[in-house]
Amino acid sequence: MAGNRTLTIIKPDAFNSGKGGPIIAHLEKAGFKFVAARVMRLTEAQATAFYAVHRERPFFAPLVRFMISGKCMPIVLERADAVAALRKAIGATDPAEAEAGTVRKLYAESKERNAIHASDSDENAEREANFFFAEADLV
Numbered sequence: 001m002a003g004n005r006t007l008t009i010i011k012p013d014a015f016n017s018g019k020g021g022p023i024i025a026h027l028e029k030a031g032f033k034f035v036a037a038r039v040m041r042l043t044e045a046q047a048t049a050f051y052a053v054h055r056e057r058p059f060f061a062p063l064v065r066f067m068i069s070g071k072c073m074p075i076v077l078e079r080a081d082a083v084a085a086l087r088k089a090i091g092a093t094d095p096a097e098a099e100a101g102t103v104r105k106l107y108a109e110s111k112e113r114n115a116i117h118a119s120d121s122d123e124n125a126e127r128e129a130n131f132f133f134a135e136a137d138l139v
């Protein structure tokens, strides 16, 4: 059965240009409840570890630089079928290809500076939630 939690990050491009509030409102309208949230600036070690799966990709170094360029907002979200529902709400990685009305179509600048992260599986959602939050924050 699909899980009911997922992890999002409002990325530095969006958070630092006044789009955090509108994105939070967008996610609430899409039916998500907020389980835990924080505002933080990732260290290089944290960004490198978070995106380790992409370490061989040509965009890895610029991606890490972008993710540590300013504050971001990791959030654990809850609703039925959370992972799939959030992926649908944010749209394709490249905003040029994202469907109308999705977070990335509305708020992203480019394929790299694309406003928001979303876990891609229940397993990664749990791992990513534990990356940013203590067990006590996730009850």
Ligand code: GDP
Pocket: 054, 059, 062, 063, 092, 093, 111, 112, 113, 114, 116, 117, 118, 120
């Ligand atoms: P997501 O699951 O839609 O976020 O996409 P991926 O997991 O494939 O990639 C992680 C992040 O790396 C994306 O959200 C982008 O910020 C960045 N990224 C992915 N593909 C590219 C690319 O081809 N070029 C650049 N510059 N950045 C990319």
